[in-house]
Amino acid sequence: QSALTQPPSASGSPGQSVTISCTGTSSDIGRFNYVSWYQQRPGKAPKLLIREVTKRPSGVPDRFSGSKSGNTASLTVSGLQTDDDADYHCSSYAGSGRVVFGGGTKLTVL
Amino acid sequence: QVQLVESGGGLVQPERTLRLSCPASGFTFSVYVMHWVRQSPGKGLEWMAGISSAGTNTFYADSVKGRFTISRDNSKSSLYLQMDSLRPEDTAVYYCARESISGNHGFDVWGQGTKVTVSS
Numbered sequence: 001q002s003a004l005t006q007p008p009s010a011s012g013s014p015g016q017s018v019t020i021s022c023t024g025t026s027s028d029i030g031r032f033n034y035v036s037w038y039q040q041r042p043g044k045a046p047k048l049l050i051r052e053v054t055k056r057p058s059g060v061p062d063r064f065s066g067s068k069s070g071n072t073a074s075l076t077v078s079g080l081q082t083d084d085d086a087d088y089h090c091s092s093y094a095g096s097g098r099v100v101f102g103g104g105t106k107l108t109v110l
Numbered sequence: 111q112v113q114l115v116e117s118g119g120g121l122v123q124p125e126r127t128l129r130l131s132c133p134a135s136g137f138t139f140s141v142y143v144m145h146w147v148r149q150s151p152g153k154g155l156e157w158m159a160g161i162s163s164a165g166t167n168t169f170y171a172d173s174v175k176g177r178f179t180i181s182r183d184n185s186k187s188s189l190y191l192q193m194d195s196l197r198p199e200d201t202a203v204y205y206c207a208r209e210s211i212s213g214n215h216g217f218d219v220w221g222q223g224t225k226v227t228v229s230s
Binding site: 027 | 154216220
């Protein structure tokens with residue numbers, strides 16, 4: 001199973017919006033509505049931001065939103081804050097109990 | 111307080127064995143699907159293995175199938191990862207993670223990670 005493809009980096013200024021893409025195949029993202037997004041700060045464990053493409057767990061600000069079109073999922077962070085400076089990882093269910101992650105995107109808030 | 115705490119990592123020589131443990135607390139461990147995920151230095155996350163709530167079904171990434179074994183002991187609320195025939199490329203921080211109760215394959219609770227270094 002191949003990893004999902006994410007851009008290695010993204011950036012934006014405070015208050016702006018930024019969108020991070022996550023491209024898979026018809027066997028994972030394109031087939032299942034089980035895309036998740038995680039935020040990871042240096043030296044820390046990942047934190048679930050989005051599950052099932054668009055759903056936010058309780059406590060996650062609505063500045064974070066997810067979407068999907070075909071084999072590509074996207075995470076949009078609106079109203080960027082300096083605290084959003086972190087790594088972002090996508091994942092998708094790939095069938096037969098397997099999960100596949102992307103390579104991660106480092107978001108820099110300028 | 112919902113918590114996962116990995117242990118068992120360390121420095122190990124190639125081809126040797128290591129067993130990771132992950133005791134859980136603060137939730138009913140026996141009803142959740144559990145997973146192991148690793149992160150090599152400076153790299154992204156890589157899903158390793160998953161196990162059903164009762165432990166009857168296990169799933170593995172191709173990269174570790176046949177070398178790693180995931181297991182659980184619900185009486186001890188603990189998850190394990192037996193790693194055999196370790197390779198330098200297995201060097202990573204290993205996280206145990208809980209899958210959301212709704213079975214959506216999102217991981218809503220993570221441990222702090224345990225570092226495994228495979229080197230001679």
